[in-house]
Amino acid sequence: MTKSRLTHFPSRLGHFCFPLRATDLHDAHQGEEYTEKGQDYYEQRYRERVLRALSQRAAKLGMQMVPVEQPA
Numbered sequence: 001m002t003k004s005r006l007t008h009f010p011s012r013l014g015h016f017c018f019p020l021r022a023t024d025l026h027d028a029h030q031g032e033e034y035t036e037k038g039q040d041y042y043e044q045r046y047r048e049r050v051l052r053a054l055s056q057r058a059a060k061l062g063m064q065m066v067p068v069e070q071p072a
Contacts, residue, residue, distance in 0.1 A: 028034070055065045 051065075058065050
């Protein structure tokens with residue numbers, strides 16, 4: 001790796017891990033004991049955040065998101 005790529009690695013790693021740490025820190029501040037939530041939990045939270053951001057972006061442009069049924 002080049003030096004410039006190495007200098008950015010820790011910050012990129014931090015941005016990747018932040019959603020995992022943020023939920024765990026929230027639980028710790030609430031006085032809850034740590035429990036492993038599993039990958040499905042984090043994927044669901046990520047999906048919710050992405051959909052919320054997209055709906056806010058659509059609203060800013062004067063549009064509205066409409067759910068579409070997936071064919072079976």
